Every structure is written in C-alpha cells, then in structure tokens.
Amino acid sequence: MAFNRRKFLLGVGGALVGLPFLEGLAAKTARADDALPPYALFYRRGNGVQQALFDRKPNAEPERWWPQIPYGSITASKLAASTNSAIALELASYASKLAIVRGLRHPVGTQSGHREGFIQGLTGAGVKYPNDKPDAYNCDPLGESLDNRIARELTPASSMSMYMAVGAHALGGVSFLTAQDAQGKQVTRAGDENLLALYSRIFLSAERETEEAALRLLVERRKSVNDLVRDQLVALRKDPRLSKSDVERLNGHTDAIRDVEQSLSCVLPATLQGDLSTYQKSYDADWSKGSVVAKFGTVMSQLAALALACGATRSLLINVGEPQDVITYHDVADASSYDFHSISHRQSDDDRNAISNAQLMHHSIDRFHLQLFRSILDRLSAYRYADGTTLLDQGVCLHYSDIGSGQHEITQLPYLYVGSAGGALRTGLYQDESGQAVVKLLNTIGAAVGCKSSTGGPLDDFNASNNGDIRGRLTSLVAD
Amino acid sequence: MVRSPAPFLMLVVALVSGCDDDQHAPAPKPGPSTSATDSDDCVQPTCRNVPLPLSAHAIRLTHAQWENTVRDLLHLAAAPGLSVSFPSDPAPPGDRFGTAADSLLVTSALWHEYQRAAEALAELVVTTPSTLDALLPTAAKSGDDVAARTSAFVEDFLPRAYRRPVTPAEVAAAVALGARAAASDATSEPFLLQVRWILAGVLQSASFLYRLEGGEGAVVDGRSRLGPYELASKLSYSLWGTMPNDELRGYAASGRLSRPDTVTSIVKEMVATPSFDRTLVDFHDQLFRIPAFSGVVRQSKLFPKFYPQFGADAQEDVRRTIQDLIVTNPGTVADLYGSRAAWVNAPLAGVYGIDPASVPGLAAAPTTFMRVEMPRPRAGILSHVGWLAMQGKPKDPATIQRGVFVARHTLCLPIGSPPPAAAGKDPSQILAPTNRERVSGLTAGCGDGCHGGAGGVINPFGFAFEEFDSLGQLRTTDGAFAIDSTGSVPPLPNGFSLPSDFADASSLMALLSENPWTHACYAAHWNAYLNGTSDLRPTSAWLAPVVAKSLKGASVRDLVAELVQQDAFTTVSH
Known part of the structure; x- marks a missing residue:
C-alpha cells in the first residue's frame, strides 16, 4: 500500500495522527483544490432494486426506485415530489451532488442468474462461459474491476482497492485483478470482513511504543491548546463591538482550527477503535451476519471516510452480502422475516411460496442500503476545507446493484453517484442513458479520478478488448 | 528643510473651494463622523466631509509583526525567522501594504504553521537557560512549589503577551493548560513542562495573534476612543512594528495615553526611535x-x-x-x-x-x-x-x-x-x-x-x-x-x-x-499603512491638517506623528 503506515499512530482517546505526513499535508490543503487527489468509492449491494421493471416486464410493479420526475437537473425540492422513490426519499439532501444514471445495461447476460450481473458490475466486460455456451452459473470475469484498475494505475505501490465487506462469508465475485489463478481464471478478491484488523493494518503503526507515547502526548496537548483558543474565539465573537467582517474572520480562524484537527490532521473519531472492536465481536458471533449490517454501516462509514481523508487509498469498495445476497436484514423491521434473496424473487427460497408484500420489503431494504450509503456521504461531508468544499466533493461515490431487479434483469441497472471528483463530473442531474453499457459509466468515473486510456487520454477503453470494443464515456456526465 | 508653499499653491487653494465636484469619492453623508476640519479650513483636495474610515476591531498580526513580537516577548536576540514558512497573505486590490485587516486571515495552512512555530518557540525557551532565565520573573525562577512558580510566570507573562491587563479567568485558563500537560507526563520536569505548554498555548491564542481594538467609553457619532492599552498596542505596531514595550504599557497604565497632550509627547518620542526608522x-x-x-x-x-x-x-x-x-x-x-x-x-x-x-x-x-x-x-x-x-x-x-x-x-x-x-x-x-x-x-x-x-x-x-x-x-x-x-x-x-x-x-x-494632491495622496498611503485600510482616497477632510503641514514642509516623521493623533487613528467605528 502506497500509504505510509509508519507515519500514523494512535493517540489518546482514539485520536490518530501521523505527524510527518500531516505536516506536509496540512500545508497543501488550505483549499480543496490543493487537497487530496480525486478518489472513487464503490458501494455495491446485491439482488437489484424494487422498481417497475420486474421479470423483464417494464411495468410489472409500482416504481419505487427511480424518481418519477422529468430527466434533467434535480434539486431537493424536485426530488421531494417523487414520494415513492427510494432515491428521492433517502438522497434528496444530496440532490445537488447527485447524478442518477438510468437505463444502463450489461453487454452480456442470460437474464437468469445473479452471477453474470455481479461479475460485470465493476468490469463492464461481459463474461466468459467456460463451456462456450451461456450459463448463468458457470461464467467467469473478463477483465479487472474498476476499483482495482484505479488503485493499480493511480497508486501503483498499492495495486488493489481497499475492500470492506459484510455478510459476504469470504465469497468473491465483485472485485477482480488482472492476475490469473492456476486455472487461468482472473483472481477474484474477497472483501475484508474484519474491520478491526483492517483498521490495524492501515493505521496502527509499527513504531516503538515510546514514540507512540510521545506523539500521543503531543496530540493531547495540541487539543488542549485548540480548546483554549476556541474558547477565546467564541468569547471574542460575542463582543458586540465587533463588526460583521471581524466575526467572519474569526469564524474563519475557528474553521481553520477544525480543519487542521479533522480533515487535515487525519484524526480518528475518538471512539472508533472501541466501536470497531465492539462491532467485530458482534460480527464474529453472528454466523449469518444479518443482525450487524447497521452496525457495520456505522463503523464502515467512519473507517472509509478516514481512510480517504488520510490518503490511505484512492479506491475503496464496500460490498454488502454474498454476491447473491442471502442476508436476513434484521435491521429492517418489515423485511426481517425472510432472507433478501427470497424477498428479491418475491418467493421463499425454502418453500417457493410467495411472500406477501415482498415488493415493499425489497423497497425497505433498498432504502436501508441508501441509508448506509448516505452515512458515508455524511462522514465525507464532515471533512471540510477552508473554501467550503468537502471531502465528498473531492471524490465520487458510486452506489449500484449489478442486476436491475430481483429477477436478474441486466437492464435498468440502478447506478447513481454522489460527488464530482473535484469538479470532473456533473452532478445535480437525472440522466437518461437508456441502452448504454455500464462500461461507459465506468470509463467516465475512471477518467474523472485520473485514469488514462491506452492512448494516454482520459480513460475511455476500460476492458474494451473484452467487451466487444465498447468504448467511450457518458459525455452527459462529464463536466465542461 | 522646511519650505514655504509655492506662490502658485496659494492661488490653487484660493481658487478651489468645497471640492464637491469630486466625482470619484462617495457623496458625503449627513451627520458628523468627521475630524474637526471643515471645508473653510481645508486644503484642496481634502475638503470633503467624508466619514472617518470604518474600523476593524480584531486585526491579526502581520507576519513581520509576529516575528518582532515573539522576539520582544521572549527576549530573543533576533526575530526567529519562523514566519518564512507562513503562507503569504493576499493583498486586496488597492492595498499595497499588506496591513489591511481583511487580508489578514487565519487559514488552515497558517494555523498549522502557527501551531508548529509556537511549539518550536516554546521548546526553544525551555531548553535555552539564558532565554528561560530572561523570561521568568524572580518568583518563578526557583522553589519547590511548582504551582506557585507557574502562577507567577503566567501572571507576569500573560499581560505582556496579550498586551493588556488580564483577567483572573485568563490566568486560570493558562495555568490549567500547563497543569493538563503536567498531569499527562510524569517523567518530565513539571515546571518546565508547564511553562513550555503555556507558552505554546499563549502564542496561539487569539489575544496574542490579534490586535483587539474595540474602543472604550462613550460612543459619539458612531465612534469611540481606543482604550489606553489598545492605543499603546496600535501605536507600537504601527510605528514600531512590534508589541508595546514596558514603558509604553506603563504609559497606558498611568493614564498618559488617555490625554491628548501627553499622547503628543509620547508619539514624538516614538517617532524618534530606530524602530520607527525601520x-x-x-x-x-x-x-x-x-x-x-x-x-x-x-x-x-x-x-x-x-x-x-x-x-x-x-x-x-x-x-x-x-x-x-x-x-x-x-x-x-x-x-x-x-x-x-x-x-x-x-x-x-x-x-x-x-x-x-x-x-x-x-x-x-x-x-x-x-x-x-x-x-x-x-x-x-x-x-x-x-x-x-x-x-x-x-x-x-x-x-x-x-x-x-x-x-x-x-x-x-x-x-x-x-x-x-x-x-x-x-x-x-x-x-x-x-x-x-x-x-x-x-x-x-x-x-x-x-x-x-x-x-x-x-x-x-x-x-x-x-x-x-x-x-x-x-x-x-x-x-x-x-x-x-x-x-x-x-x-x-x-x-x-x-x-x-x-x-x-x-x-x-x-x-x-508642490501639488497638494501629491501630499494628500502620500498622507493617504500612510493612513492605509497605519490604519490597515486599503482606502487610498486623498479627498477626506480629516487628512487636511496633515496635508497642510506637509505642504508647509513638515518632515515625513512629523507627518506620521500627526497622523497617529488624528481621530481616524485614535478612535474606532461602531
């Protein structure tokens, strides 16, 4: 990993500081455009979404995913008019930073299985059928996934994405490397389900304890000084003799202290290590993992935001559930009676009986995932720069499922992103891209964070040699 | 080198009255808020009844002032030079002196540098016996009662750092800062540890980094006079580029800076020093x-x-x-x-x-x-x-x-x-x-x-x-x-x-x-430099006394002495 772990140490109360690193970082990050380079975060969840399309019928169910508003620019108030849409219900507050990309499809699929979907979700490259005939259960990837491509190209010393998972039971199927295994298949990665171990690997230093202790003291004392100064500034701002511009300057001073303490200082939330430890115990005790997904969201969002803020990675993948998600979502009250895969098919996997209200259960799980996704956005937004932008603005966060709905549709794939990758992507829009291949969105995102094509231009040929030479970006999403 | 005004100048003054056709200056507002000069006495172009400039009340030290201040506060032989790594301040249009309060911001990058510099200076002090000895009052130099020594240090140091008398709460806050540092480290010498972190904290405090000029007493026509310590500080930073020395703070304490006649003599002393030469x-x-x-x-x-x-x-x-x-x-x-x-x-x-x-x-x-x-x-x-x-x-x-x-x-x-x-x-x-x-x-x-x-x-x-x-x-x-x-x-x-x-x-x-506009413009530049504004209009009536003296051949040194006694300098707007 390119990130230099040696420079990070755990401070008292969970404060994590990497002093040599920070001193260089803070000087460069007075403004967001001097800040960290763009990153990509991928949030993947399975089983498609509850939308009008189901079982390959365009209006089989009520629409509860896509906003029922015209395409074009979106605002919170416009989204609010679409009261049944999970996106509108959960992401309206991010409307200005959101792009809903409707109508994408995979180039290949039998429409009868999950595997073709989750293989292609981040590769956009079709699938390889070993028996040379379409087989939903026997297919392999054709190309690396974008999360690893970004890491490999932009952080060569750390050629894999940071990959967190919950309820995946060590199964792969979402993230792929260029390397091949002994059978000639591309290596499939499994997400890291031990977040405490992940945290330790990234942030806990191998420094000697004495150095840790010294830095811990320094962190503690700096906080004391900052508290003293903050108190002074608060008192000063209350002085009625001060003008508006005086107060604005003092507010800027207060913001600067916060910036240095938080986003620029790479400081962990005080309770994170403890939370991670608690979470991991819960996780390890729940074989099905169905009772810990909300807890996962709480710690995952903190850890993800911190890793990005500290520059530990530029590509981060979060996967919930086995590629074919069989979690029983105990955190979603009205959907806790069945596993998600059953719900997504509207019938029980056990007895094949129909599940009443399965559509609404699926919708509730969709909203739950968006809530987890939003918790990441909230964390990233809390890292603020002096110019008013946030860490969220510096990157792009993609939320997707690799099939359209529970019946394995490879069309109407539910992709959306939040964040402009430092201004490279358009946001605040609801875009119709009907019939376009997912790989064009992947090209768009890859290019936005800095990936190049084989000819040196912005990425527009990701896995093109494997997907029937589908090239190009979705220009409607590229900022001018 | 005092000169008499040229004959043609008298003609110009006689010919021009009111100057109301100044198309560039804002129209005069009703009401007072001007210096004493009226148009009858004005010297063209300083004839407009322009309100005195609006004041900033919390003005961050410039980097040069910061250097000089820590030198004097810590009794260092020379400025430490740490501000070389501070980010440069932006200069707003029209301001060519970098003293305008609006351009003196604390950004994240600067705060980080302040933090580093304060910690470095604090370490320097406690690891340099001669510097430490010069900084500590007698009551803090020795003894077994660490708390008493620390309090003695704070009570001596804090008023100098804040450039005004301090409150018991401020003393307590600084002492507490040192106590927290000592409590977290049982291995270091407790008094030096406390001094070190009190120094680091005070050098980052708002009262140190800002010149606070809120004004005191009655507000007349939207302005009040600077308090004696505020005036001492403003005079010192404007004329010397550094914190007020003990003598100047003594003048503030004794009330000499509250009386115009004694202010005049104090200013005269100040502009005769090598610091003002710089x-x-x-x-x-x-x-x-x-x-x-x-x-x-x-x-x-x-x-x-x-x-x-x-x-x-x-x-x-x-x-x-x-x-x-x-x-x-x-x-x-x-x-x-x-x-x-x-x-x-x-x-x-x-x-x-x-x-x-x-x-x-x-x-x-x-x-x-x-x-x-x-x-x-x-x-x-x-x-x-x-x-x-x-x-x-x-x-x-x-x-x-x-x-x-x-x-x-x-x-x-x-x-x-x-x-x-x-x-x-x-x-x-x-x-x-x-x-x-x-x-x-x-x-x-x-x-x-x-x-x-x-x-x-x-x-x-x-x-x-x-x-x-x-x-x-x-x-x-x-x-x-x-x-x-x-x-x-x-x-x-x-x-x-x-x-x-x-x-x-x-x-x-x-x-x-010999043109009055040249003299008025020169005075306006000094006004911008001294008062931290980017207002370079030479047309304000309150510049008139200075311009008149300048036209009569007063030295630059005397002009500055005159400027810092004007209401534009000694009062603040509200």
Missing part, C-alpha cells in the same frame, strides 16, 4: 515597490550597461536615498519627489550616465555606494534607474505603467482597470516610428478621460519619462527621432490641476512635489 524604510519600500526592482532583466545586446547585479544595486540606491532623505535627515514629501540625490556604485553610475571618475572615491572603491546628484532631467525617486527599469519592457519603456503609477500612486487619482479589449495589446503592435506615437496609437480609441484626450492623465504623465529608456538610462533620441517628453494635464472635474505644462520628468516632478 518603519519608515519599510513603508517606502512598499510604496515605491523597491523589492520588484530585483526582477529587472535586460538583454545585454540591447542594453550593454545592464549587468546581473543591476536590480540589487538599484534597490540599494533607492533605499540609501530614502534613508538619506527621510531617515537620517528630516526630509519631506517634496524631497521624495524632487530631490536629485542618488546613491551609486561604479556600475550603477554608468547606467545613470555618470562617469565614476567624476565621483570622488568611487574609482578607488567601485563597489562602494556614494551619494551623487542626478543630472537633469532626473528628479525624485521616480527618476531613479530602478523605478524606471521596473516600469520598463524588454525593449521599450513601459510608458503606460509609468503614467498609471504617477496617477494612481503619487496623486491617488482614480484610474480604472484596462477594458477587456485591451488584453494582450501592446504598443509594439502599432506601426509608428517612436514609442510615444505607438502608445498614442494604441490608446487613441480609449477616448477622452482615459489615457489621453480631455481628462486623460495616463499618457501625459507617462510621456514625461520618455527621456528614459527601459533600463532607466537617459536617451535623447528614440531611434532617429528626437524625444518628446512634454505634456499637459487640464484641470480635472475632481479639482486636480497643474499650474503649467511640463517639459520633461524633471519639470513634472517639480510640479508634483
């Missing part, structure tokens, strides 16, 4: 953009007398001249713009067209700077080779920039920004035989009131320097054609006028040296 140098360094001289580069093929050290030598010339005129001697505004004094070494003498052999001692010591009299048509700082070369292009003089500088920075006449259509255009693009014709051709479409034509001042002022090439050397021809440096500026609607046409830079400088 302020004089710093002000003129910025006023004439002397640091920019170092960027002058010319091709030796076009300018055989150019040499690599030209910029540095040209800086030395002007700085020594200002030192000579203003610092060592009681020089005046008229001297700045009219004196023929220059300081040259042998190479620079060559650029001036002076034979080094004609300067006693220079041939024997060619690197030594000697005082010389510049030959006509040179007069004033704007005729020194450094300034002229700074306002020069690789080949031709930068006539327009020279004219703009005179209009905007010598006379404070409002000059608009170039229109977008002027971007990328240069006189060299005009086919004409002389620089003057090329400039005229380029700017002809600008119309009246612009570069030339009726009301246009830029070109006439710029053309006055046509006898100086792009390196500041005297020239008699431009190619095959004789130089034309003549010009005239008809009276402007705002009241500005020259009593006669001018033949060259020397005669223009003679006119400007």
Whole structure:
C-alpha cells in the first residue's frame, strides 16, 4: 500500500495522527483544490432494486426506485415530489451532488442468474462461459474491476482497492485483478470482513511504543491548546463591538482550527477503535451476519471516510452480502422475516411460496442500503476545507446493484453517484442513458479520478478488448 | 528643510473651494463622523466631509509583526525567522501594504504553521537557560512549589503577551493548560513542562495573534476612543512594528495615553526611535515597490550597461536615498519627489550616465555606494534607474505603467482597470516610428478621460519619462527621432490641476512635489499603512491638517506623528 503506515499512530482517546505526513499535508490543503487527489468509492449491494421493471416486464410493479420526475437537473425540492422513490426519499439532501444514471445495461447476460450481473458490475466486460455456451452459473470475469484498475494505475505501490465487506462469508465475485489463478481464471478478491484488523493494518503503526507515547502526548496537548483558543474565539465573537467582517474572520480562524484537527490532521473519531472492536465481536458471533449490517454501516462509514481523508487509498469498495445476497436484514423491521434473496424473487427460497408484500420489503431494504450509503456521504461531508468544499466533493461515490431487479434483469441497472471528483463530473442531474453499457459509466468515473486510456487520454477503453470494443464515456456526465 | 508653499499653491487653494465636484469619492453623508476640519479650513483636495474610515476591531498580526513580537516577548536576540514558512497573505486590490485587516486571515495552512512555530518557540525557551532565565520573573525562577512558580510566570507573562491587563479567568485558563500537560507526563520536569505548554498555548491564542481594538467609553457619532492599552498596542505596531514595550504599557497604565497632550509627547518620542526608522524604510519600500526592482532583466545586446547585479544595486540606491532623505535627515514629501540625490556604485553610475571618475572615491572603491546628484532631467525617486527599469519592457519603456503609477500612486487619482479589449495589446503592435506615437496609437480609441484626450492623465504623465529608456538610462533620441517628453494635464472635474505644462520628468516632478494632491495622496498611503485600510482616497477632510503641514514642509516623521493623533487613528467605528 502506497500509504505510509509508519507515519500514523494512535493517540489518546482514539485520536490518530501521523505527524510527518500531516505536516506536509496540512500545508497543501488550505483549499480543496490543493487537497487530496480525486478518489472513487464503490458501494455495491446485491439482488437489484424494487422498481417497475420486474421479470423483464417494464411495468410489472409500482416504481419505487427511480424518481418519477422529468430527466434533467434535480434539486431537493424536485426530488421531494417523487414520494415513492427510494432515491428521492433517502438522497434528496444530496440532490445537488447527485447524478442518477438510468437505463444502463450489461453487454452480456442470460437474464437468469445473479452471477453474470455481479461479475460485470465493476468490469463492464461481459463474461466468459467456460463451456462456450451461456450459463448463468458457470461464467467467469473478463477483465479487472474498476476499483482495482484505479488503485493499480493511480497508486501503483498499492495495486488493489481497499475492500470492506459484510455478510459476504469470504465469497468473491465483485472485485477482480488482472492476475490469473492456476486455472487461468482472473483472481477474484474477497472483501475484508474484519474491520478491526483492517483498521490495524492501515493505521496502527509499527513504531516503538515510546514514540507512540510521545506523539500521543503531543496530540493531547495540541487539543488542549485548540480548546483554549476556541474558547477565546467564541468569547471574542460575542463582543458586540465587533463588526460583521471581524466575526467572519474569526469564524474563519475557528474553521481553520477544525480543519487542521479533522480533515487535515487525519484524526480518528475518538471512539472508533472501541466501536470497531465492539462491532467485530458482534460480527464474529453472528454466523449469518444479518443482525450487524447497521452496525457495520456505522463503523464502515467512519473507517472509509478516514481512510480517504488520510490518503490511505484512492479506491475503496464496500460490498454488502454474498454476491447473491442471502442476508436476513434484521435491521429492517418489515423485511426481517425472510432472507433478501427470497424477498428479491418475491418467493421463499425454502418453500417457493410467495411472500406477501415482498415488493415493499425489497423497497425497505433498498432504502436501508441508501441509508448506509448516505452515512458515508455524511462522514465525507464532515471533512471540510477552508473554501467550503468537502471531502465528498473531492471524490465520487458510486452506489449500484449489478442486476436491475430481483429477477436478474441486466437492464435498468440502478447506478447513481454522489460527488464530482473535484469538479470532473456533473452532478445535480437525472440522466437518461437508456441502452448504454455500464462500461461507459465506468470509463467516465475512471477518467474523472485520473485514469488514462491506452492512448494516454482520459480513460475511455476500460476492458474494451473484452467487451466487444465498447468504448467511450457518458459525455452527459462529464463536466465542461 | 522646511519650505514655504509655492506662490502658485496659494492661488490653487484660493481658487478651489468645497471640492464637491469630486466625482470619484462617495457623496458625503449627513451627520458628523468627521475630524474637526471643515471645508473653510481645508486644503484642496481634502475638503470633503467624508466619514472617518470604518474600523476593524480584531486585526491579526502581520507576519513581520509576529516575528518582532515573539522576539520582544521572549527576549530573543533576533526575530526567529519562523514566519518564512507562513503562507503569504493576499493583498486586496488597492492595498499595497499588506496591513489591511481583511487580508489578514487565519487559514488552515497558517494555523498549522502557527501551531508548529509556537511549539518550536516554546521548546526553544525551555531548553535555552539564558532565554528561560530572561523570561521568568524572580518568583518563578526557583522553589519547590511548582504551582506557585507557574502562577507567577503566567501572571507576569500573560499581560505582556496579550498586551493588556488580564483577567483572573485568563490566568486560570493558562495555568490549567500547563497543569493538563503536567498531569499527562510524569517523567518530565513539571515546571518546565508547564511553562513550555503555556507558552505554546499563549502564542496561539487569539489575544496574542490579534490586535483587539474595540474602543472604550462613550460612543459619539458612531465612534469611540481606543482604550489606553489598545492605543499603546496600535501605536507600537504601527510605528514600531512590534508589541508595546514596558514603558509604553506603563504609559497606558498611568493614564498618559488617555490625554491628548501627553499622547503628543509620547508619539514624538516614538517617532524618534530606530524602530520607527525601520518603519519608515519599510513603508517606502512598499510604496515605491523597491523589492520588484530585483526582477529587472535586460538583454545585454540591447542594453550593454545592464549587468546581473543591476536590480540589487538599484534597490540599494533607492533605499540609501530614502534613508538619506527621510531617515537620517528630516526630509519631506517634496524631497521624495524632487530631490536629485542618488546613491551609486561604479556600475550603477554608468547606467545613470555618470562617469565614476567624476565621483570622488568611487574609482578607488567601485563597489562602494556614494551619494551623487542626478543630472537633469532626473528628479525624485521616480527618476531613479530602478523605478524606471521596473516600469520598463524588454525593449521599450513601459510608458503606460509609468503614467498609471504617477496617477494612481503619487496623486491617488482614480484610474480604472484596462477594458477587456485591451488584453494582450501592446504598443509594439502599432506601426509608428517612436514609442510615444505607438502608445498614442494604441490608446487613441480609449477616448477622452482615459489615457489621453480631455481628462486623460495616463499618457501625459507617462510621456514625461520618455527621456528614459527601459533600463532607466537617459536617451535623447528614440531611434532617429528626437524625444518628446512634454505634456499637459487640464484641470480635472475632481479639482486636480497643474499650474503649467511640463517639459520633461524633471519639470513634472517639480510640479508634483508642490501639488497638494501629491501630499494628500502620500498622507493617504500612510493612513492605509497605519490604519490597515486599503482606502487610498486623498479627498477626506480629516487628512487636511496633515496635508497642510506637509505642504508647509513638515518632515515625513512629523507627518506620521500627526497622523497617529488624528481621530481616524485614535478612535474606532461602531
């Protein structure tokens, strides 16, 4: 990993500081455009979404995913008019930073299985059928996934994405490397389900304890000084003799202290290590993992935001559930009676009986995932720069499922992103891209964070040699 | 070097009254909020009943002030130099002194540097016995009662750091900061540990980093007077560039800074010190953009007398001249713009067209700077080779920039920004035989009131320097054609006028040296420097007493002393 772990140490109360690193970082990050380079975060969840399309019928169910508003620019108030849409219900507050990309499809699929979907979700490259005939259960990837491509190209010393998972039971199927295994298949990665171990690997230093202790003291004392100064500034701002511009300057001073303490200082939330430890115990005790997904969201969002803020990675993948998600979502009250895969098919996997209200259960799980996704956005937004932008603005966060709905549709794939990758992507829009291949969105995102094509231009040929030479970006999403 | 006003000046003053046609200054507002001067007593152009400037009440120290302050506060032998890593402050348009409060912000990057610098200084103090000994009061130097020693240190140090009496709560907060540090580390010597972190904290505190000028007492016409400690601090930072010393704080404590008569004597003492000499140098360094001289580069093929050290030598010339005129001697505004004094070494003498052999001692010591009299048509700082070369292009003089500088920075006449259509255009693009014709051709479409034509001042002022090439050397021809440096500026609607046409830079400088707008503009620049504003309007009535003294030949030192006793300096707006 390119990130230099040696420079990070755990401070008292969970404060994590990497002093040599920070001193260089803070000087460069007075403004967001001097800040960290763009990153990509991928949030993947399975089983498609509850939308009008189901079982390959365009209006089989009520629409509860896509906003029922015209395409074009979106605002919170416009989204609010679409009261049944999970996106509108959960992401309206991010409307200005959101792009809903409707109508994408995979180039290949039998429409009868999950595997073709989750293989292609981040590769956009079709699938390889070993028996040379379409087989939903026997297919392999054709190309690396974008999360690893970004890491490999932009952080060569750390050629894999940071990959967190919950309820995946060590199964792969979402993230792929260029390397091949002994059978000639591309290596499939499994997400890291031990977040405490992940945290330790990234942030806990191998420094000697004495150095840790010294830095811990320094962190503690700096906080004391900052508290003293903050108190002074608060008192000063209350002085009625001060003008508006005086107060604005003092507010800027207060913001600067916060910036240095938080986003620029790479400081962990005080309770994170403890939370991670608690979470991991819960996780390890729940074989099905169905009772810990909300807890996962709480710690995952903190850890993800911190890793990005500290520059530990530029590509981060979060996967919930086995590629074919069989979690029983105990955190979603009205959907806790069945596993998600059953719900997504509207019938029980056990007895094949129909599940009443399965559509609404699926919708509730969709909203739950968006809530987890939003918790990441909230964390990233809390890292603020002096110019008013946030860490969220510096990157792009993609939320997707690799099939359209529970019946394995490879069309109407539910992709959306939040964040402009430092201004490279358009946001605040609801875009119709009907019939376009997912790989064009992947090209768009890859290019936005800095990936190049084989000819040196912005990425527009990701896995093109494997997907029937589908090239190009979705220009409607590229900022001018 | 006190001079009487020229006869024509009296005529100008007599002719102009009210000055209400100043089209550039804002319309006077009803009500008071002005200094005592009324239009009956005003000296044109300072006749408008313009309200006193709005005040900032929390003004962050400039980086130079920070350096000087920590030097004095910690009794260091020299400024620590740590601000070299501080990010530069942005200068708002119009402000050329970097003292405007609006540009003195604490950004994330600066806060980080403040943090590092404070911690470094704190460590320096506690690890340098002599520095620590100088800083600690007697009661804190020794003893077993660490808490008592710490309190004694804080009670002595904090009022100096905050530049005012402190409250028990402030003392307690600082002591608590040290106590927290000690509580977390059982291995370090507790007193030094506490001192170290108290120092680090105080050096980052708002009361240290900001000059707080809220004013005290009754608010009259929207303003109140600075409190004695506030005034001590403002005087000290404005005139000395550093924190008030013990004597000045003593004046504040004794009430001497609350009485106008004693303030006058205190100011007189302050402007007679070497610290103020440095302020004089710093002000003129910025006023004439002397640091920019170092960027002058010319091709030796076009300018055989150019040499690599030209910029540095040209800086030395002007700085020594200002030192000579203003610092060592009681020089005046008229001297700045009219004196023929220059300081040259042998190479620079060559650029001036002076034979080094004609300067006693220079041939024997060619690197030594000697005082010389510049030959006509040179007069004033704007005729020194450094300034002229700074306002020069690789080949031709930068006539327009020279004219703009005179209009905007010598006379404070409002000059608009170039229109977008002027971007990328240069006189060299005009086919004409002389620089003057090329400039005229380029700017002809600008119309009246612009570069030339009726009301246009830029070109006439710029053309006055046509006898100086792009390196500041005297020239008699431009190619095959004789130089034309003549010009005239008809009276402007705002009241500005020259009593006669001018033949060259020397005669223009003679006119400007005695023009009230020059003196008012100079005072306005000092006002901006001292009060931290970017307001360079010379038309305010409260400048009138200063301008009147300047016109009568008062020294620059005395003018500044007068300015800091004006209400614009000693009161704050609310």
